[in-house]
Amino acid sequence: MTSKNDRPSRDDDDAFSVWLKRKREERxxxxxxxxxxxxxxxxxxxxxxxxxxxxxxxxxxxxxxNQLIWAGELRLYLDKMLLVLEEDEIYYDVVFPEDDDEDSQTSLLLMGDELFFQNWHSVAGFVREES
Incomplete structure (x- = not known):
């Protein structure tokens, strides 16, 4: 788990980018x-x-x-790494075979009630399906 003390605020883009790069290098x-x-x-x-x-x-x-099923198809991934786990935010880096390039990381980000699945060229926003 990553505590808030380990990472800079998302408001500080430069510091957050440096922190994220360091975490990806650790991965x-x-x-x-x-x-x-x-x-x-x-x-x-x-x-x-x-x-x-x-x-x-x-x-x-x-x-x-541990499975991700996107549009009805199982998406196999090479690795996932939890970067942030807080009460109102969960942030994973997920590496798919086609994304193994440093510039093409995929993130799974829960913020409040919304889940975002994003990479450098697209963002998809989701809400929990109501029963």
Whole structure:
């Protein structure tokens, strides 16, 4: 878990970018065992379930255990790393096979009641599906 004291405020773009780069470098330096443990670990309970597009399209993101199911298809990933775990914010870096470039990281970010799935070229916003 990452405490608020470990990272700068998101309001300080330069300091936050430096911190994020350092965290990504730590992830790249991880051992194979550490990577496997992170990948096999379940996402937190608050992320589990079905998330639907906030703008009303048919796209959905389902999180089951450690799996990400995007638009009905299981998305296999190489690694995930929890960067922030706080009461109102959860932030993961997720590396998909096609994203193994430093400039093409994917983030899974829960802020309040909204879940964002984003990379350098797109952002998708989701809300929890109502039962």
């Amino acid at each position: 790249k330096a991880s051992s194979e065992l550490e990577v496997r443990q992170r990948r096999e670990a379940d996402f937190p309970e608050v992320l589990q379930g079905r998330w639907v597009d906030a703008e009303g399209s048919e796209t959905a993101l389902v999180i089951q255990g």
